[in-house]
Amino acid sequence: MSAVLSSRIAARGNASSQAKAPKSDASWKRVLPWIVPILLIAVWQFAAHVGWLSSRVLPEPFAVAKAAWSLAESGELWTHAKISLWRAVVSFGIGGGLGLLLGLLTGTFKTAEILLDTTLQMIRNIPALALIPLVILWFGIEETSKIFLVAIGVFFPLYLNTFHGIRSVDKGLIEMAKSYGLSGWPLYRDVILPGALPSILVGVRFSLGLVWVLLIVAETISAQSGIGYMTMNAREFLQTDVVLVGILLYALLGKLADVVSRLLERYWLRWHPGYRH
Amino acid sequence: MHTSTVEQQQIQSTSQARRGIRVAVQGLFKSYGGREILKSVDLTLEPGEFVAVVGRSGCGKSTLLRLIAELETADRGALIFGDGEHRPETRIMFQDSRLLPWKRVLQNVALGLPKKTDALQALRQVGLAERAHEWPAVLSGGQRQRVALARALIHDPELLLLDEPLGALDALTRIEMQQLIETLWQQRGFTALLVTHDVQEAIALADRVVLIEDGRITLDERIGLARPRARGSLAFAQLEERILARVLQQPQSSHSHDDEVGDVSLLRAVNQFAWAV
Numbered sequence: 384m385s386a387v388l389s390s391r392i393a394a395r396g397n398a399s400s401q402a403k404a405p406k407s408d409a410s411w412k413r414v415l416p417w418i419v420p421i422l423l424i425a426v427w428q429f430a431a432h433v434g435w436l437s438s439r440v441l442p443e444p445f446a447v448a449k450a451a452w453s454l455a456e457s458g459e460l461w462t463h464a465k466i467s468l469w470r471a472v473v474s475f476g477i478g479g480g481l482g483l484l485l486g487l488l489t490g491t492f493k494t495a496e497i498l499l500d501t502t503l504q505m506i507r508n509i510p511a512l513a514l515i516p517l518v519i520l521w522f523g524i525e526e527t528s529k530i531f532l533v534a535i536g537v538f539f540p541l542y543l544n545t546f547h548g549i550r551s552v553d554k555g556l557i558e559m560a561k562s563y564g565l566s567g568w569p570l571y572r573d574v575i576l577p578g579a580l581p582s583i584l585v586g587v588r589f590s591l592g593l594v595w596v597l598l599i600v601a602e603t604i605s606a607q608s609g610i611g612y613m614t615m616n617a618r619e620f621l622q623t624d625v626v627l628v629g630i631l632l633y634a635l636l637g638k639l640a641d642v643v644s645r646l647l648e649r650y651w652l653r654w655h656p657g658y659r660h
Numbered sequence: 661m662h663t664s665t666v667e668q669q670q671i672q673s674t675s676q677a678r679r680g681i682r683v684a685v686q687g688l689f690k691s692y693g694g695r696e697i698l699k700s701v702d703l704t705l706e707p708g709e710f711v712a713v714v715g716r717s718g719c720g721k722s723t724l725l726r727l728i729a730e731l732e733t734a735d736r737g738a739l740i741f742g743d744g745e746h747r748p749e750t751r752i753m754f755q756d757s758r759l760l761p762w763k764r765v766l767q768n769v770a771l772g773l774p775k776k777t778d779a780l781q782a783l784r785q786v787g788l789a790e791r792a793h794e795w796p797a798v799l800s801g802g803q804r805q806r807v808a809l810a811r812a813l814i815h816d817p818e819l820l821l822l823d824e825p826l827g828a829l830d831a832l833t834r835i836e837m838q839q840l841i842e843t844l845w846q847q848r849g850f851t852a853l854l855v856t857h858d859v860q861e862a863i864a865l866a867d868r869v870v871l872i873e874d875g876r877i878t879l880d881e882r883i884g885l886a887r888p889r890a891r892g893s894l895a896f897a898q899l900e901e902r903i904l905a906r907v908l909q910q911p912q913s914s915h916s917h918d919d920e921v922g923d924v925s926l927l928r929a930v931n932q933f934a935w936a937v
Contacts, residue, residue, distance in 0.1 A: 555754070555756065555758050556758055556760060558731060558758075559752070559754065559758040560760075560771070560772075562729060562731065562750065562751070562752050563751065563771055563772045563811075563815070564772045564815075565771070565772050569772075573760065573763070573771070574760060577760070577762040577763075578762075580762075653795075654761050654762040654763075654764075654795045654796075654797065655761070655762075655797070656797045
Protein backbone atom coordinates (compact mmCIF):
# COMPACT_ATOMS: atom_id res chain seq x y z
CA MET A 384 0.00 0.00 0.00
CA SER A 385 2.64 2.51 1.05
CA ALA A 386 4.81 1.50 -1.87
CA VAL A 387 1.96 2.21 -4.23
CA LEU A 388 1.36 5.57 -2.58
CA SER A 389 4.97 6.68 -2.75
CA SER A 390 5.26 5.65 -6.38
CA ARG A 391 2.15 7.68 -7.09
CA ILE A 392 3.61 10.70 -5.33
CA ALA A 393 6.80 10.25 -7.25
CA ALA A 394 4.84 10.10 -10.48
CA ARG A 395 2.96 13.27 -9.57
CA GLY A 396 6.18 14.95 -8.61
CA ASN A 397 7.69 13.99 -11.94
CA ALA A 398 4.72 15.28 -13.86
CA SER A 399 4.67 18.63 -12.08
CA SER A 400 8.42 19.13 -12.44
CA GLN A 401 8.18 18.32 -16.13
CA ALA A 402 5.40 20.86 -16.57
CA LYS A 403 7.38 23.49 -14.71
CA ALA A 404 10.69 22.84 -16.43
CA PRO A 405 10.37 25.13 -19.49
CA LYS A 406 9.11 28.07 -17.42
CA SER A 407 11.73 27.92 -14.69
CA ASP A 408 14.56 27.18 -17.09
CA ALA A 409 15.83 30.77 -17.22
CA SER A 410 15.68 31.40 -13.49
CA TRP A 411 17.26 28.02 -12.86
CA LYS A 412 20.22 28.99 -15.00
CA ARG A 413 20.60 32.17 -12.99
CA VAL A 414 20.65 30.28 -9.70
CA LEU A 415 23.01 27.56 -10.90
CA PRO A 416 26.36 29.44 -10.66
CA TRP A 417 25.68 30.32 -7.01
CA ILE A 418 25.00 26.82 -5.76
CA VAL A 419 28.64 25.85 -5.28
CA PRO A 420 29.68 29.02 -3.37
CA ILE A 421 26.63 28.78 -1.11
CA LEU A 422 27.32 25.11 -0.46
CA LEU A 423 30.96 25.88 0.38
CA ILE A 424 29.94 28.57 2.84
CA ALA A 425 27.44 26.21 4.44
CA VAL A 426 30.10 23.51 4.86
CA TRP A 427 32.51 26.09 6.22
CA GLN A 428 29.96 27.39 8.72
CA PHE A 429 29.13 23.86 9.81
CA ALA A 430 32.79 22.87 10.21
CA ALA A 431 33.57 25.98 12.25
CA HIS A 432 30.45 25.56 14.33
CA VAL A 433 31.19 21.93 15.18
CA GLY A 434 34.74 22.87 16.05
CA TRP A 435 36.72 21.18 13.28
CA LEU A 436 38.19 24.57 12.38
CA SER A 437 39.89 26.71 15.00
CA SER A 438 38.64 30.30 14.87
CA ARG A 439 42.26 31.41 14.65
CA VAL A 440 42.75 29.43 11.44
CA LEU A 441 39.39 30.16 9.88
CA PRO A 442 36.58 31.86 11.82
CA GLU A 443 33.06 30.93 10.89
CA PRO A 444 31.37 32.89 8.08
CA PHE A 445 28.99 34.41 10.57
CA ALA A 446 31.91 35.92 12.51
CA VAL A 447 33.36 37.28 9.28
CA ALA A 448 30.03 38.87 8.44
CA LYS A 449 29.88 40.33 11.92
CA ALA A 450 33.39 41.75 11.60
CA ALA A 451 32.48 43.23 8.22
CA TRP A 452 29.37 44.78 9.73
CA SER A 453 31.21 46.38 12.64
CA LEU A 454 33.95 47.65 10.34
CA ALA A 455 31.33 49.12 8.06
CA GLU A 456 29.52 50.70 10.97
CA SER A 457 32.64 52.35 12.32
CA GLY A 458 33.39 53.64 8.81
CA GLU A 459 36.82 52.01 8.80
CA LEU A 460 35.87 49.65 6.01
CA TRP A 461 34.78 52.42 3.68
CA THR A 462 37.86 54.53 4.32
CA HIS A 463 40.16 51.64 3.46
CA ALA A 464 38.07 50.43 0.51
CA LYS A 465 37.85 53.96 -0.85
CA ILE A 466 41.58 54.59 -0.70
CA SER A 467 42.32 51.20 -2.31
CA LEU A 468 39.82 51.87 -5.06
CA TRP A 469 41.30 55.31 -5.61
CA ARG A 470 44.80 53.85 -5.89
CA ALA A 471 43.56 51.22 -8.33
CA VAL A 472 41.80 53.75 -10.54
CA VAL A 473 44.68 56.24 -10.55
CA SER A 474 47.40 53.69 -11.23
CA PHE A 475 45.32 51.98 -13.90
CA GLY A 476 44.70 55.37 -15.48
CA ILE A 477 48.38 56.27 -15.51
CA GLY A 478 49.87 52.87 -16.37
CA GLY A 479 47.10 51.81 -18.74
CA GLY A 480 46.93 55.21 -20.38
CA LEU A 481 50.67 55.24 -21.03
CA GLY A 482 50.53 51.65 -22.28
CA LEU A 483 47.76 52.54 -24.70
CA LEU A 484 49.54 55.66 -25.88
CA LEU A 485 52.90 53.99 -26.44
CA GLY A 486 51.22 50.95 -27.99
CA LEU A 487 49.44 53.21 -30.46
CA LEU A 488 52.71 55.00 -31.15
CA THR A 489 54.85 51.93 -31.79
CA GLY A 490 51.99 50.19 -33.59
CA THR A 491 51.49 53.08 -35.96
CA PHE A 492 55.00 54.32 -36.62
CA LYS A 493 57.73 51.92 -37.59
CA THR A 494 60.37 54.38 -36.38
CA ALA A 495 58.81 54.54 -32.94
CA GLU A 496 58.82 50.75 -32.79
CA ILE A 497 62.49 50.52 -33.73
CA LEU A 498 63.32 53.26 -31.24
CA LEU A 499 61.30 52.09 -28.24
CA ASP A 500 60.31 48.45 -28.50
CA THR A 501 63.62 46.87 -27.49
CA THR A 502 63.85 49.03 -24.39
CA LEU A 503 60.27 48.29 -23.41
CA GLN A 504 60.73 44.57 -23.93
CA MET A 505 63.73 44.63 -21.60
CA ILE A 506 61.83 46.48 -18.91
CA ARG A 507 58.89 44.14 -19.38
CA ASN A 508 60.96 41.19 -18.22
CA ILE A 509 61.66 42.76 -14.85
CA PRO A 510 58.91 41.65 -12.47
CA ALA A 511 57.20 44.76 -11.14
CA LEU A 512 57.41 43.39 -7.62
CA ALA A 513 61.20 43.12 -7.87
CA LEU A 514 61.25 46.89 -7.89
CA ILE A 515 59.74 47.15 -4.40
CA PRO A 516 63.03 47.84 -2.53
CA LEU A 517 64.04 50.45 -5.08
CA VAL A 518 60.60 52.02 -5.06
CA ILE A 519 60.63 52.31 -1.27
CA LEU A 520 64.07 53.92 -1.45
CA TRP A 521 62.83 56.37 -4.04
CA PHE A 522 59.37 57.23 -2.83
CA GLY A 523 59.27 55.92 0.74
CA ILE A 524 55.95 54.40 1.64
CA GLU A 525 53.84 57.27 0.38
CA GLU A 526 51.10 57.03 -2.24
CA THR A 527 53.56 57.50 -5.10
CA SER A 528 55.35 54.24 -4.44
CA LYS A 529 52.18 52.15 -4.64
CA ILE A 530 50.84 53.94 -7.67
CA PHE A 531 54.20 53.66 -9.41
CA LEU A 532 54.41 49.94 -8.75
CA VAL A 533 50.89 49.14 -9.93
CA ALA A 534 51.14 51.47 -12.93
CA ILE A 535 54.28 49.70 -14.14
CA GLY A 536 52.63 46.31 -13.88
CA VAL A 537 49.49 47.47 -15.65
CA PHE A 538 51.41 49.19 -18.43
CA PHE A 539 52.61 46.11 -20.28
CA PRO A 540 49.45 44.13 -20.99
CA LEU A 541 47.89 47.22 -22.51
CA TYR A 542 51.03 48.18 -24.39
CA LEU A 543 51.51 44.73 -25.93
CA ASN A 544 47.87 44.20 -26.85
CA THR A 545 47.47 47.67 -28.31
CA PHE A 546 50.60 47.21 -30.41
CA HIS A 547 49.41 43.84 -31.62
CA GLY A 548 45.90 45.15 -32.26
CA ILE A 549 47.12 48.02 -34.42
CA ARG A 550 49.39 45.72 -36.40
CA SER A 551 46.72 43.12 -37.09
CA VAL A 552 44.05 45.43 -38.51
CA ASP A 553 42.81 43.99 -41.82
CA LYS A 554 45.03 45.49 -44.51
CA GLY A 555 42.26 45.22 -47.08
CA LEU A 556 40.09 47.56 -45.03
CA ILE A 557 42.88 50.13 -44.76
CA GLU A 558 43.46 49.88 -48.51
CA MET A 559 39.74 50.37 -49.12
CA ALA A 560 39.50 53.34 -46.75
CA LYS A 561 42.50 55.01 -48.37
CA SER A 562 41.00 54.58 -51.82
CA TYR A 563 37.86 56.22 -50.43
CA GLY A 564 39.80 59.31 -49.52
CA LEU A 565 40.40 58.60 -45.84
CA SER A 566 43.77 59.47 -44.43
CA GLY A 567 45.31 60.83 -41.29
CA TRP A 568 43.04 61.12 -38.28
CA PRO A 569 39.77 60.03 -39.99
CA LEU A 570 41.48 56.84 -41.20
CA TYR A 571 42.78 56.25 -37.71
CA ARG A 572 39.46 56.95 -36.01
CA ASP A 573 37.21 55.04 -38.42
CA VAL A 574 39.36 52.09 -39.40
CA ILE A 575 42.55 51.48 -37.43
CA LEU A 576 41.32 52.16 -33.89
CA PRO A 577 38.06 50.20 -34.17
CA GLY A 578 39.98 47.37 -35.81
CA ALA A 579 42.45 47.28 -32.93
CA LEU A 580 39.77 47.61 -30.26
CA PRO A 581 39.08 43.89 -29.64
CA SER A 582 42.75 43.37 -28.91
CA ILE A 583 43.00 46.55 -26.79
CA LEU A 584 40.09 45.38 -24.68
CA VAL A 585 41.83 42.07 -24.05
CA GLY A 586 44.70 44.16 -22.69
CA VAL A 587 42.28 46.11 -20.51
CA ARG A 588 40.95 42.90 -18.97
CA PHE A 589 44.44 41.60 -18.28
CA SER A 590 45.45 44.90 -16.76
CA LEU A 591 42.39 45.16 -14.54
CA GLY A 592 43.13 41.70 -13.19
CA LEU A 593 46.73 42.69 -12.48
CA VAL A 594 45.77 45.93 -10.71
CA TRP A 595 44.43 44.05 -7.68
CA VAL A 596 47.23 41.51 -7.53
CA LEU A 597 49.85 44.25 -7.45
CA LEU A 598 47.89 46.51 -5.17
CA ILE A 599 47.50 43.80 -2.54
CA VAL A 600 51.26 43.28 -2.44
CA ALA A 601 52.03 46.99 -2.48
CA GLU A 602 49.59 47.70 0.33
CA THR A 603 50.67 44.85 2.56
CA ILE A 604 54.34 45.84 2.29
CA SER A 605 54.21 49.57 2.58
CA ALA A 606 51.05 51.36 3.52
CA GLN A 607 49.27 53.22 6.25
CA SER A 608 45.81 52.85 4.78
CA GLY A 609 43.92 50.69 2.31
CA ILE A 610 42.53 47.19 2.41
CA GLY A 611 46.00 45.64 2.42
CA TYR A 612 47.02 47.74 5.40
CA MET A 613 43.80 46.81 7.18
CA THR A 614 44.46 43.10 6.77
CA MET A 615 48.12 43.35 7.80
CA ASN A 616 47.14 45.36 10.83
CA ALA A 617 44.52 42.76 11.75
CA ARG A 618 47.11 40.01 11.41
CA GLU A 619 49.22 41.63 14.10
CA PHE A 620 46.25 41.48 16.46
CA LEU A 621 45.33 37.97 15.34
CA GLN A 622 41.98 39.19 13.98
CA THR A 623 41.57 36.45 11.38
CA ASP A 624 37.99 37.54 10.70
CA VAL A 625 39.11 41.03 9.64
CA VAL A 626 41.81 39.48 7.43
CA LEU A 627 39.08 37.47 5.73
CA VAL A 628 36.94 40.59 5.30
CA GLY A 629 39.87 42.22 3.51
CA ILE A 630 40.40 39.21 1.24
CA LEU A 631 36.72 39.06 0.36
CA LEU A 632 36.74 42.78 -0.36
CA TYR A 633 39.54 42.27 -2.86
CA ALA A 634 37.51 39.50 -4.46
CA LEU A 635 34.49 41.78 -4.75
CA LEU A 636 36.50 44.68 -6.19
CA GLY A 637 38.16 42.30 -8.64
CA LYS A 638 34.75 41.07 -9.75
CA LEU A 639 33.64 44.68 -10.13
CA ALA A 640 36.60 45.40 -12.42
CA ASP A 641 35.71 42.35 -14.48
CA VAL A 642 32.09 43.48 -14.80
CA VAL A 643 33.24 46.92 -15.94
CA SER A 644 35.51 45.48 -18.62
CA ARG A 645 32.73 43.16 -19.80
CA LEU A 646 30.38 46.12 -20.12
CA LEU A 647 33.00 47.99 -22.12
CA GLU A 648 33.37 44.99 -24.43
CA ARG A 649 29.65 44.62 -24.81
CA TYR A 650 29.30 48.26 -25.77
CA TRP A 651 32.35 48.80 -27.96
CA LEU A 652 32.26 45.45 -29.68
CA ARG A 653 28.52 45.28 -30.22
CA TRP A 654 29.17 45.00 -33.97
CA HIS A 655 31.23 41.85 -33.39
CA PRO A 656 29.33 38.56 -33.83
CA GLY A 657 31.48 36.99 -31.10
CA TYR A 658 30.34 39.47 -28.45
CA ARG A 659 26.65 39.59 -29.23
CA HIS A 660 24.35 38.28 -26.52
CA MET B 661 40.44 48.27 -82.41
CA HIS B 662 38.97 49.84 -85.50
CA THR B 663 36.37 52.45 -84.70
CA SER B 664 34.13 54.25 -87.16
CA THR B 665 34.13 58.03 -86.95
CA VAL B 666 30.40 58.07 -86.27
CA GLU B 667 30.86 56.01 -83.13
CA GLN B 668 33.76 58.15 -82.05
CA GLN B 669 31.61 61.23 -82.37
CA GLN B 670 28.83 59.57 -80.45
CA ILE B 671 31.14 58.81 -77.59
CA GLN B 672 32.41 62.34 -77.55
CA SER B 673 28.97 63.89 -77.63
CA THR B 674 27.61 61.69 -74.86
CA SER B 675 30.59 62.22 -72.63
CA GLN B 676 30.52 65.97 -72.84
CA ALA B 677 30.09 67.77 -69.50
CA ARG B 678 30.26 64.44 -67.72
CA ARG B 679 32.57 63.25 -64.94
CA GLY B 680 34.40 60.67 -66.98
CA ILE B 681 38.16 60.88 -67.20
CA ARG B 682 40.53 59.66 -69.87
CA VAL B 683 42.90 56.93 -68.76
CA ALA B 684 45.98 56.08 -70.78
CA VAL B 685 48.03 53.03 -69.90
CA GLN B 686 51.35 52.96 -71.72
CA GLY B 687 53.78 50.08 -71.77
CA LEU B 688 52.99 48.82 -68.29
CA PHE B 689 55.18 46.11 -66.75
CA LYS B 690 54.62 44.42 -63.45
CA SER B 691 56.29 41.40 -61.91
CA TYR B 692 56.06 39.60 -58.61
CA GLY B 693 59.05 37.70 -57.38
CA GLY B 694 60.68 37.55 -60.79
CA ARG B 695 57.53 36.41 -62.61
CA GLU B 696 56.20 38.88 -65.09
CA ILE B 697 52.46 39.30 -64.63
CA LEU B 698 52.00 42.18 -67.06
CA LYS B 699 54.20 42.56 -70.10
CA SER B 700 53.90 45.85 -71.88
CA VAL B 701 50.20 46.61 -71.60
CA ASP B 702 48.83 49.51 -73.62
CA LEU B 703 45.22 50.51 -73.09
CA THR B 704 43.31 53.73 -73.46
CA LEU B 705 39.96 54.41 -71.85
CA GLU B 706 38.14 57.34 -73.40
CA PRO B 707 36.21 59.65 -71.05
CA GLY B 708 32.96 57.99 -70.05
CA GLU B 709 33.83 54.73 -71.73
CA PHE B 710 32.94 51.38 -70.21
CA VAL B 711 35.71 48.84 -70.75
CA ALA B 712 35.60 45.25 -69.59
CA VAL B 713 38.74 43.20 -69.14
CA VAL B 714 38.31 39.46 -69.45
CA GLY B 715 40.72 36.61 -69.26
CA ARG B 716 41.51 33.39 -67.48
CA SER B 717 42.24 33.61 -63.80
CA GLY B 718 45.81 34.66 -63.30
CA CYS B 719 46.21 36.41 -66.62
CA GLY B 720 47.00 39.65 -64.85
CA LYS B 721 43.67 41.43 -65.23
CA SER B 722 43.27 42.12 -61.53
CA THR B 723 46.86 43.33 -61.36
CA LEU B 724 46.11 45.79 -64.15
CA LEU B 725 43.15 47.10 -62.16
CA ARG B 726 45.22 47.47 -59.00
CA LEU B 727 47.84 49.39 -60.95
CA ILE B 728 45.24 51.75 -62.42
CA ALA B 729 43.79 52.16 -58.92
CA GLU B 730 47.29 53.12 -57.79
CA LEU B 731 47.12 50.49 -55.08
CA GLU B 732 50.36 49.17 -56.49
CA THR B 733 53.09 50.73 -58.56
CA ALA B 734 54.24 49.46 -61.91
CA ASP B 735 57.81 48.39 -62.57
CA ARG B 736 57.84 50.24 -65.86
CA GLY B 737 55.42 52.19 -68.01
CA ALA B 738 53.17 55.16 -67.55
CA LEU B 739 49.67 55.87 -66.32
CA ILE B 740 48.12 59.14 -67.47
CA PHE B 741 44.79 60.36 -66.14
CA GLY B 742 43.00 63.09 -68.10
CA ASP B 743 45.38 65.88 -68.89
CA GLY B 744 47.85 64.47 -66.42
CA GLU B 745 47.43 67.46 -64.13
CA HIS B 746 45.30 66.23 -61.25
CA ARG B 747 44.73 62.96 -59.42
CA PRO B 748 41.57 61.25 -60.58
CA GLU B 749 38.60 60.68 -58.30
CA THR B 750 38.76 56.88 -58.37
CA ARG B 751 36.52 54.45 -56.55
CA ILE B 752 36.95 50.71 -56.42
CA MET B 753 34.54 47.88 -55.85
CA PHE B 754 36.51 44.94 -54.56
CA GLN B 755 35.93 41.22 -54.94
CA ASP B 756 35.12 41.05 -51.25
CA SER B 757 32.86 43.81 -50.00
CA ARG B 758 35.35 45.28 -47.51
CA LEU B 759 32.68 46.89 -45.38
CA LEU B 760 33.82 48.16 -41.99
CA PRO B 761 32.23 45.67 -39.58
CA TRP B 762 32.06 48.26 -36.78
CA LYS B 763 30.00 50.72 -38.77
CA ARG B 764 26.33 50.27 -39.50
CA VAL B 765 25.32 49.84 -43.13
CA LEU B 766 24.35 53.50 -43.54
CA GLN B 767 27.62 54.77 -42.04
CA ASN B 768 29.53 52.39 -44.30
CA VAL B 769 27.89 53.90 -47.36
CA ALA B 770 28.57 57.40 -46.03
CA LEU B 771 32.26 56.65 -45.44
CA GLY B 772 34.28 59.70 -46.34
CA LEU B 773 31.19 61.77 -47.11
CA PRO B 774 30.26 64.98 -45.32
CA LYS B 775 26.56 64.21 -44.83
CA LYS B 776 24.41 61.11 -44.64
CA THR B 777 21.28 62.20 -46.48
CA ASP B 778 22.41 60.79 -49.82
CA ALA B 779 23.51 57.54 -48.23
CA LEU B 780 19.96 56.34 -47.67
CA GLN B 781 19.08 57.21 -51.26
CA ALA B 782 22.05 55.20 -52.47
CA LEU B 783 20.97 52.29 -50.31
CA ARG B 784 17.48 52.55 -51.73
CA GLN B 785 18.94 52.22 -55.22
CA VAL B 786 20.46 48.89 -54.31
CA GLY B 787 17.28 47.85 -52.51
CA LEU B 788 18.69 47.82 -49.00
CA ALA B 789 17.21 50.95 -47.45
CA GLU B 790 15.44 48.94 -44.76
CA ARG B 791 18.75 47.40 -43.62
CA ALA B 792 20.40 50.79 -43.15
CA HIS B 793 20.80 50.49 -39.40
CA GLU B 794 22.07 46.93 -39.20
CA TRP B 795 25.63 45.71 -38.76
CA PRO B 796 27.35 44.32 -41.89
CA ALA B 797 27.90 41.02 -40.07
CA VAL B 798 24.20 40.12 -40.28
CA LEU B 799 23.93 40.73 -44.04
CA SER B 800 24.37 38.00 -46.63
CA GLY B 801 27.37 38.09 -48.94
CA GLY B 802 25.26 39.43 -51.79
CA GLN B 803 23.73 42.14 -49.65
CA ARG B 804 27.16 43.25 -48.46
CA GLN B 805 28.29 43.58 -52.05
CA ARG B 806 25.25 45.68 -52.84
CA VAL B 807 26.14 47.98 -49.96
CA ALA B 808 29.67 48.19 -51.35
CA LEU B 809 28.25 49.23 -54.73
CA ALA B 810 26.15 51.93 -53.09
CA ARG B 811 29.25 53.12 -51.26
CA ALA B 812 31.29 53.28 -54.47
CA LEU B 813 28.66 55.07 -56.54
CA ILE B 814 27.64 57.66 -53.97
CA HIS B 815 30.98 59.41 -54.45
CA ASP B 816 30.17 60.18 -58.05
CA PRO B 817 33.60 59.05 -59.22
CA GLU B 818 35.39 60.03 -62.42
CA LEU B 819 36.69 56.50 -62.70
CA LEU B 820 34.99 53.42 -61.29
CA LEU B 821 37.05 50.26 -61.06
CA LEU B 822 35.13 47.02 -60.63
CA ASP B 823 37.21 44.02 -59.59
CA GLU B 824 34.88 41.07 -60.23
CA PRO B 825 32.38 42.63 -57.86
CA LEU B 826 29.34 40.61 -58.89
CA GLY B 827 30.84 37.15 -58.63
CA ALA B 828 29.28 36.51 -55.22
CA LEU B 829 25.75 37.53 -56.15
CA ASP B 830 22.95 35.18 -57.11
CA ALA B 831 21.96 35.13 -60.78
CA LEU B 832 18.91 37.38 -60.44
CA THR B 833 20.59 40.00 -58.26
CA ARG B 834 23.53 39.89 -60.59
CA ILE B 835 21.48 40.88 -63.63
CA GLU B 836 19.68 43.50 -61.54
CA MET B 837 23.01 44.91 -60.41
CA GLN B 838 24.38 44.92 -63.95
CA GLN B 839 21.37 46.94 -65.02
CA LEU B 840 21.81 49.26 -62.06
CA ILE B 841 25.48 49.80 -62.85
CA GLU B 842 24.61 50.46 -66.50
CA THR B 843 21.87 52.95 -65.59
CA LEU B 844 24.06 54.87 -63.18
CA TRP B 845 26.97 54.84 -65.60
CA GLN B 846 24.72 56.27 -68.34
CA GLN B 847 23.38 58.93 -65.98
CA ARG B 848 26.71 60.09 -64.60
CA GLY B 849 29.12 59.27 -67.38
CA PHE B 850 32.05 58.10 -65.31
CA THR B 851 34.73 56.03 -66.95
CA ALA B 852 34.41 52.41 -65.91
CA LEU B 853 36.79 49.49 -65.95
CA LEU B 854 35.28 46.10 -65.18
CA VAL B 855 37.45 43.09 -64.52
CA THR B 856 35.48 39.89 -64.89
CA HIS B 857 35.76 36.31 -66.03
CA ASP B 858 32.15 36.34 -67.15
CA VAL B 859 32.16 37.09 -70.88
CA GLN B 860 28.39 37.57 -70.93
CA GLU B 861 28.63 40.21 -68.22
CA ALA B 862 31.38 41.95 -70.11
CA ILE B 863 29.34 42.07 -73.33
CA ALA B 864 26.20 43.18 -71.50
CA LEU B 865 27.90 46.16 -69.94
CA ALA B 866 30.95 47.25 -71.87
CA ASP B 867 31.63 49.46 -74.86
CA ARG B 868 34.80 47.51 -75.38
CA VAL B 869 35.87 44.07 -74.28
CA VAL B 870 39.58 43.59 -73.79
CA LEU B 871 41.16 40.17 -73.46
CA ILE B 872 44.38 39.74 -71.54
CA GLU B 873 46.40 36.61 -72.16
CA ASP B 874 49.80 35.88 -70.74
CA GLY B 875 50.19 39.45 -69.49
CA ARG B 876 49.39 41.01 -72.84
CA ILE B 877 46.29 42.44 -74.46
CA THR B 878 45.46 40.08 -77.30
CA LEU B 879 41.95 41.23 -78.19
CA ASP B 880 40.24 44.61 -78.11
CA GLU B 881 36.69 44.25 -79.36
CA ARG B 882 34.22 47.10 -79.65
CA ILE B 883 30.68 46.04 -78.76
CA GLY B 884 28.32 47.80 -81.12
CA LEU B 885 25.07 46.47 -79.68
CA ALA B 886 22.42 49.03 -78.75
CA ARG B 887 21.63 49.57 -75.07
CA PRO B 888 19.88 48.18 -73.15
CA ARG B 889 21.28 44.95 -74.49
CA ALA B 890 19.02 41.97 -74.81
CA ARG B 891 20.94 38.87 -73.80
CA GLY B 892 18.64 36.69 -75.90
CA SER B 893 19.37 38.45 -79.17
CA LEU B 894 21.22 36.67 -81.93
CA ALA B 895 23.93 39.31 -82.24
CA PHE B 896 24.62 39.10 -78.50
CA ALA B 897 24.85 35.33 -78.54
CA GLN B 898 27.15 35.31 -81.58
CA LEU B 899 29.44 37.88 -80.01
CA GLU B 900 29.56 35.96 -76.76
CA GLU B 901 30.37 32.74 -78.52
CA ARG B 902 33.11 34.35 -80.58
CA ILE B 903 34.83 36.01 -77.63
CA LEU B 904 34.44 32.94 -75.45
CA ALA B 905 35.99 30.82 -78.17
CA ARG B 906 38.85 33.27 -78.36
CA VAL B 907 39.34 33.14 -74.57
CA LEU B 908 39.41 29.36 -74.64
CA GLN B 909 41.87 29.23 -77.52
CA GLN B 910 44.96 28.59 -75.42
CA PRO B 911 44.04 25.69 -73.18
CA GLN B 912 47.52 24.35 -72.54
CA SER B 913 49.02 27.55 -71.18
CA SER B 914 46.28 27.99 -68.60
CA HIS B 915 47.86 25.61 -66.13
CA SER B 916 51.09 27.49 -65.82
CA HIS B 917 49.07 30.64 -65.32
CA ASP B 918 47.08 29.14 -62.52
CA ASP B 919 50.35 28.27 -60.88
CA GLU B 920 51.45 31.82 -61.25
CA VAL B 921 48.34 32.99 -59.51
CA GLY B 922 48.89 30.64 -56.66
CA ASP B 923 52.38 31.98 -56.25
CA VAL B 924 51.30 35.58 -56.45
CA SER B 925 48.60 35.22 -53.83
CA LEU B 926 51.06 33.41 -51.59
CA LEU B 927 53.52 36.20 -52.10
CA ARG B 928 50.93 38.73 -51.07
CA ALA B 929 50.05 36.71 -48.02
CA VAL B 930 53.69 36.60 -47.01
CA ASN B 931 53.99 40.33 -47.54
CA GLN B 932 50.99 40.91 -45.34
CA PHE B 933 52.41 38.64 -42.73
CA ALA B 934 55.73 40.44 -42.80
CA TRP B 935 53.85 43.65 -42.31
CA ALA B 936 51.97 42.24 -39.33
CA VAL B 937 55.20 41.06 -37.75
